[in-house]
Amino acid sequence: MIIFEKVGKKFQSKDREIQAVEDVSFAVEEGEIFGIIGFSGAGKSTLLRLVNLLERPTTGTVYVDNLAIDKLSQKELRKLRQNIGMIFQNFNLFNSRTVFGNVAYPLRIAKLPKDEISRRVTELLRFVGLEDKANSYPDQLSGGQKQRVGIARALATSPKILICDEATSALDPETTNEILHLLKKVNEELNITILLITHEMNVIRKICDRVAVMENGRIIEEGTVLDIFSNPKTKTTRNFISSILNDSLSDTLRKNLHSEGTKVLYRLTFKGEVTKRPILSEIAKNFNVDVNIINGTIDEIQGGLFGNLMVELRGKNSEVAKVIAQLSKVVQVKEVYLHES
Numbered sequence: 001m002i003i004f005e006k007v008g009k010k011f012q013s014k015d016r017e018i019q020a021v022e023d024v025s026f027a028v029e030e031g032e033i034f035g036i037i038g039f040s041g042a043g044k045s046t047l048l049r050l051v052n053l054l055e056r057p058t059t060g061t062v063y064v065d066n067l068a069i070d071k072l073s074q075k076e077l078r079k080l081r082q083n084i085g086m087i088f089q090n091f092n093l094f095n096s097r098t099v100f101g102n103v104a105y106p107l108r109i110a111k112l113p114k115d116e117i118s119r120r121v122t123e124l125l126r127f128v129g130l131e132d133k134a135n136s137y138p139d140q141l142s143g144g145q146k147q148r149v150g151i152a153r154a155l156a157t158s159p160k161i162l163i164c165d166e167a168t169s170a171l172d173p174e175t176t177n178e179i180l181h182l183l184k185k186v187n188e189e190l191n192i193t194i195l196l197i198t199h200e201m202n203v204i205r206k207i208c209d210r211v212a213v214m215e216n217g218r219i220i221e222e223g224t225v226l227d228i229f230s231n232p233k234t235k236t237t238r239n240f241i242s243s244i245l246n247d248s249l250s251d252t253l254r255k256n257l258h259s260e261g262t263k264v265l266y267r268l269t270f271k272g273e274v275t276k277r278p279i280l281s282e283i284a285k286n287f288n289v290d291v292n293i294i295n296g297t298i299d300e301i302q303g304g305l306f307g308n309l310m311v312e313l314r315g316k317n318s319e320v321a322k323v324i325a326q327l328s329k330v331v332q333v334k335e336v337y338l339h340e341s
């Protein structure tokens with residue numbers, strides 16, 4: 001539905017060039033929620049703006065519905081933009097217009113008759129749960145409510161694609177979850193494809209089907225969310241993931257482990273069938289090693305199970321090494337040194 005083919009974007013300012021996006025190729029399938037995660041300055045917003053030609057690529061091609069969008073006529077481009085809704089971190093609402101006026105705006109531009117606009121806006125406000133706020137002004141709304149208005153406005157022209165630039169970054173965790181829930185509903189009930197960018201792994205975990213990790217303008221890793229979580233290939237991805245895994249140890253626990261001479265723990269991550277296997281008791285039975293579970297969770301990600309365990313292995317070094325070799329056949333094993341975690 002959206003295809004990036006070797007896309008690059010270079011900005012030219014007076015004294016220097018900035019390669020904001022470089023050699024990016026990936027495809028977003030119809031009906032999915034695709035997330036792009038990266039640190040500040042990675043090039044995410046630039047990448048998103050290439051989808052509706054708010055920016056033109058300097059190299060490569062972006063296709064939407066099999067059309068190379070840089071070749072479109074003005075008329076076709078207007079049509080494309082009606083087909084792509086967009087929401088923003090700072091909502092970008094008109095403060096001088098009511099909620100009704102904000103949502104009606106794209107419909108007025110599209111020159112719909114008044115009664116049809118009214119019907120459509122009412123329907124949209126009901127969909128986002130704001131039917132009682134039609135006459136309020138943005139200043140009278142909470143952040144979460146403002147983003148609901150932003151979503152209603154983005155949906156006004158019945159787009160097939162919704163692109164979201166850090167749509168929840170200005171919101172507290174609970175409100176973030178509500179908005180993510182609404183985006184999921186947009187995807188499932190209205191069958192709208194969503195491309196979102198974020199710097200929060202939590203957003204990816206909650207609603208995305210697939211994810212790409214972006215760094216210095218490039219995509220460094222891409223896959224289903226479950227695959228990326230259970231087997232991240234790059235350090236950057238591992239950092240994003242560990243930011244939401246509950247594996248920070250309390251000071252007391254750390255001290256206790258230290259005083260017992262423990263220097264290293266092991267983080268085991270795994271998915272699918274393995275989550276049902278008693279791998280640790282298999283280990284304890286077959287090797288002369290004691291397994292001490294420090295913490296652990298099994299989460300559901302996009303309908304699949306994802307396990308994350310932190311364990312201590314007590315025994316002779318040679319025996320521990322055998323256990324690691326055995327475990328590595330079925331799960332991802334990462335050493336966590338106590339002084340650094």
Ligand SMILES: Nc1ncnc2c1ncn2[C@@H]1O[C@H](COP(=O)(O)OP(=O)(O)OP(=O)(O)O)[C@@H](O)[C@H]1O
Pocket residue numbers: 011012013018019020038039040041042043044045046047199
């Ligand atoms: N119009 C512009 N002119 C010049 N440089 C730009 C322009 N837009 C973006 N850049 C540069 O391109 C790089 C990528 O910026 P971009 O806004 O895409 O990053 P981002 O990943 O969205 O970051 P953030 O998470 O902070 O929003 C940055 O170095 C930025 O300064």
Ligand SMILES: [Mg+2]
Pocket residue numbers: 044045046
């Ligand atoms: Mg940005």
